[in-house]
Amino acid sequence: MRIFTATLVTETNTFSPIPTGREAFNRRMQQPDVASMALWRETAERDGHVVVESIVAIAQPAGPTGRAVYEELRDELIADLKNALPVDVVLLYLHGAMVAQGYDDCEGDVLERCRRIAGELTVIGAELDLHAHLTPQMLASANAIVLYKEYPHVDIVDRARDLYRICLDAASGRIRPVSATFDCNAIGLWPTTAQPMRSFVDDMSARERDGILSVSLVHGFPYGDVPSAGAKMLAIADGDHGLAKDVAESFGRRFLELRDEALLRVMPLGEALDVVANATEGPIVLADVADNAGGGAPGDSTFVLRALLERGIRNVVTGTYYDPIAVDTCFEAGEGAAIDLRFGGKLGKASGQPIDARVEVRALLEAHQQDYMDDSRPARLGRSAWIHADGIDIVLASVRTQVFAPNAFTGLGIALEDKRAVVVKSSHHFWRKFAPLARRVIHVGAPGALSPDFASIDYRKRDLRYWPRVS
Numbered sequence: 001m002r003i004f005t006a007t008l009v010t011e012t013n014t015f016s017p018i019p020t021g022r023e024a025f026n027r028r029m030q031q032p033d034v035a036s037m038a039l040w041r042e043t044a045e046r047d048g049h050v051v052v053e054s055i056v057a058i059a060q061p062a063g064p065t066g067r068a069v070y071e072e073l074r075d076e077l078i079a080d081l082k083n084a085l086p087v088d089v090v091l092l093y094l095h096g097a098m099v100a101q102g103y104d105d106c107e108g109d110v111l112e113r114c115r116r117i118a119g120e121l122t123v124i125g126a127e128l129d130l131h132a133h134l135t136p137q138m139l140a141s142a143n144a145i146v147l148y149k150e151y152p153h154v155d156i157v158d159r160a161r162d163l164y165r166i167c168l169d170a171a172s173g174r175i176r177p178v179s180a181t182f183d184c185n186a187i188g189l190w191p192t193t194a195q196p197m198r199s200f201v202d203d204m205s206a207r208e209r210d211g212i213l214s215v216s217l218v219h220g221f222p223y224g225d226v227p228s229a230g231a232k233m234l235a236i237a238d239g240d241h242g243l244a245k246d247v248a249e250s251f252g253r254r255f256l257e258l259r260d261e262a263l264l265r266v267m268p269l270g271e272a273l274d275v276v277a278n279a280t281e282g283p284i285v286l287a288d289v290a291d292n293a294g295g296g297a298p299g300d301s302t303f304v305l306r307a308l309l310e311r312g313i314r315n316v317v318t319g320t321y322y323d324p325i326a327v328d329t330c331f332e333a334g335e336g337a338a339i340d341l342r343f344g345g346k347l348g349k350a351s352g353q354p355i356d357a358r359v360e361v362r363a364l365l366e367a368h369q370q371d372y373m374d375d376s377r378p379a380r381l382g383r384s385a386w387i388h389a390d391g392i393d394i395v396l397a398s399v400r401t402q403v404f405a406p407n408a409f410t411g412l413g414i415a416l417e418d419k420r421a422v423v424v425k426s427s428h429h430f431w432r433k434f435a436p437l438a439r440r441v442i443h444v445g446a447p448g449a450l451s452p453d454f455a456s457i458d459y460r461k462r463d464l465r466y467w468p469r470v471s
């Protein structure tokens with residue numbers, strides 16, 4: 001068989017003032033995140049198939065992608081597909097919450113064009129992040145859509161394998177995938193590391209037998225203002241639409257029962273700092289959920305740091321702050337220098353005000369990196385600096401990204417075990433690597449770009465009758 005593969009991934013926070021342009025895709029392409037495409041290539045070649053690979057385009061989440069940038073990437077993918085014809089299978093690694101100027105549903109647009117070019121007989125499959133807006137256009141154009149089940153996303157390769165199996169079996173005529181959805185009409189974030197979500201995920205996997213090919217919970221992405229935003233259940237059955245519908249509905253109704261209990265809970269900033277100030281043993285890991293660059297936040301907000309400084313809480317480490325200008329200043333000053341530095345608080349209102357402090361430059365790294373949440377690859381932090389001010393160790397980086405792993409700090413020489421608190425900019429992807437060293441993990445509700453107050457998101461395109469805005 002001939003199999004065509006491509007990657008086009010970004011998660012669009014339509015409320016973010018940071019534009020996603022050509023440079024955002026270029027930057028990430030220097031170190032492509034292609035675990036799924038690599039799996040498809042290796043498996044297909046092992047099975048004796050021919051693989052034709054198209055673009056790998058990935059950008060860190062931010063605001064909408066520029067129209068011309070999106071159209072250029074899409075048209076390149078479609079031109080590659082045209083040149084590769086005839087193909088039996090198209091496998092796309094997409095996000096599912098990409099918005100471009102003029103396009104609320106980039107993935108639906110890409111899938112529809114692929115269908116038009118490849119024809120009705122080609123099997124088209126897409127792997128999506130669970131923070132996706134699953135749209136009617138995507139469902140109508142693809143034969144099979146498989147989403148990650150885990151948040152943090154540690155099952156990207158496993159789900160790529162599921163999609164491969166379903167699509168290859170469909171192309172060879174062994175199965176006929178039919179999909180059904182159930183709208184849960186809810187907006188939120190639901191980590192799968194704790195109950196009741198843990199069992200829910202395990203039960204989805206366990207149900208993938210007896211005519212059911214795949215079960216996914218589409219968590220939705222709260223910060224994308226599009227008509228389809230929100231949680232849904234998706235089930236794929238072999239030929240039996242009624243069965244797919246029943247399974248989607250029964251899991252969907254079960255999710256309605258647990259969505260409140262399973263919702264990511266945050267502690268108000270003042271209360272969280274009380275816990276840190278009164279702790280006798282550390283480290284307490286605080287997640288600055290609102291400034292998670294992985295959800296399109298600026299990654300340079302200073303609300304938590306300012307509160308720590310004002311309260312005089314010492315022996316804390318925090319990062320990473322996206323501030324290439326401050327990093328360059330530290331490099332000019334050199335390791336060991338004490339300088340007056342202005343840093344953070346630059347990209348927009350959600351960043352807060354910059355911090356002005358007398359800092360000591362403790363360490364500098366030209367090409368700093370951290371582990372990714374699933375160990376599949378390192379994640380770049382770029383030129384980075386460890387600075388120290390008033391008992392607080394701060395990591396400044398030149399790549400806008402969330403914190404996934406402790407070596408974002410330890411890689412510069414900062415010890416974590418003896419700290420009172422470690423403050424990471426991340427919503428939940430930090431969890432797997434930090435929970436083992438944390439005395440306690442607290443998700444903090446500080447001001448910033450990603451408000452965890454899901455009832456108050458300022459939607460204009462999405463219908464406002466959703467949970468938890470209405471019960």
Ligand SMILES: [Zn+2]
Nearest residue numbers: 129130131153
């Ligand atoms: Zn996600």
